[in-house]
Amino acid sequence: MFDQESIARFHEDGFIIVPGLASASLCESIRKVGLASINPLLAPVEYETDVQYPGSPHDRQSLGGNTPRRLLHAYTRDNIFRTWATGKPVTGRVRSLLGCKQIALSQNHHNCLMTKYPGFSSSTQWHQDIRYWLFDKPDLVNVWLALGRENQDNGGMRLIPGSHRLSLDRGRFDGALFFREDLNENKGVIDTAINANLEYGDVLFFHSRTLHAASQNHSDTLKLSLVFTYRDINNNPLVGTRSAAYPDIPC
Numbered sequence: 001m002f003d004q005e006s007i008a009r010f011h012e013d014g015f016i017i018v019p020g021l022a023s024a025s026l027c028e029s030i031r032k033v034g035l036a037s038i039n040p041l042l043a044p045v046e047y048e049t050d051v052q053y054p055g056s057p058h059d060r061q062s063l064g065g066n067t068p069r070r071l072l073h074a075y076t077r078d079n080i081f082r083t084w085a086t087g088k089p090v091t092g093r094v095r096s097l098l099g100c101k102q103i104a105l106s107q108n109h110h111n112c113l114m115t116k117y118p119g120f121s122s123s124t125q126w127h128q129d130i131r132y133w134l135f136d137k138p139d140l141v142n143v144w145l146a147l148g149r150e151n152q153d154n155g156g157m158r159l160i161p162g163s164h165r166l167s168l169d170r171g172r173f174d175g176a177l178f179f180r181e182d183l184n185e186n187k188g189v190i191d192t193a194i195n196a197n198l199e200y201g202d203v204l205f206f207h208s209r210t211l212h213a214a215s216q217n218h219s220d221t222l223k224l225s226l227v228f229t230y231r232d233i234n235n236n237p238l239v240g241t242r243s244a245a246y247p248d249i250p251c
Helices: 004-013 024-036 079-086 088-098 184-190
Strands: 015-018 045-047 068-072 103-105 112-116 124-127 140-146 157-159 203-207 212-214 223-232
Touching: 004 015, 004 088, 024 079, 024 223, 079 088, 079 223, 088 103, 088 140, 088 203, 088 223
Parallel strands: none
Antiparallel strands: 015 203, 045 068, 068 112, 103 223, 112 223, 124 212, 140 203, 140 223, 157 212
């Protein structure tokens, strides 16, 4: 579990990386299920064309138009995903970061296997995950498991330390709620970004308000990452919103 120093670092930076938290055998089992879900492609799926981020194919009829971006509803896809998502190595750490006794896994946000393909993957601009989420409080924790090496060559994540603590008015974001890179007041914030380079089995815990971004996959290898989101059991989603579409899983 996290010690007090690690918890303090998370609250200061908005993220923390735990090297090798997932064993090689567990990662291999997860990868095996994930790859079997790609060929043939098992629904539900979000395609790169669905998001129309920079680098996405124009439409499903374009070259690369059938490239998946995320395999959705990971929790219900296979028991190996549930074992990881509700296991003590993850849930115990999330509880300590949120400072609560019980948490819930969201079936409505993340809950996916990210599939970043060479050639047809998109870039994700600077954003906070909480932008489209509606809860009593904007304090959730994302857990990102690297199922292979992640760096800037293959579209690994970049994060801005301490950005979850900033008070950012609406004008600093564009119409899609991406953090505007053309504003001088934002450029100084972006200049402090770090690369979250990960190895096989490393796990990134990051706050739902932490600004992060990722480039396209410029390597020749598929990048896979398993991602879940958690909340304090008492931090409820707003009724009638996407955040409450499916019941969350107490864990």
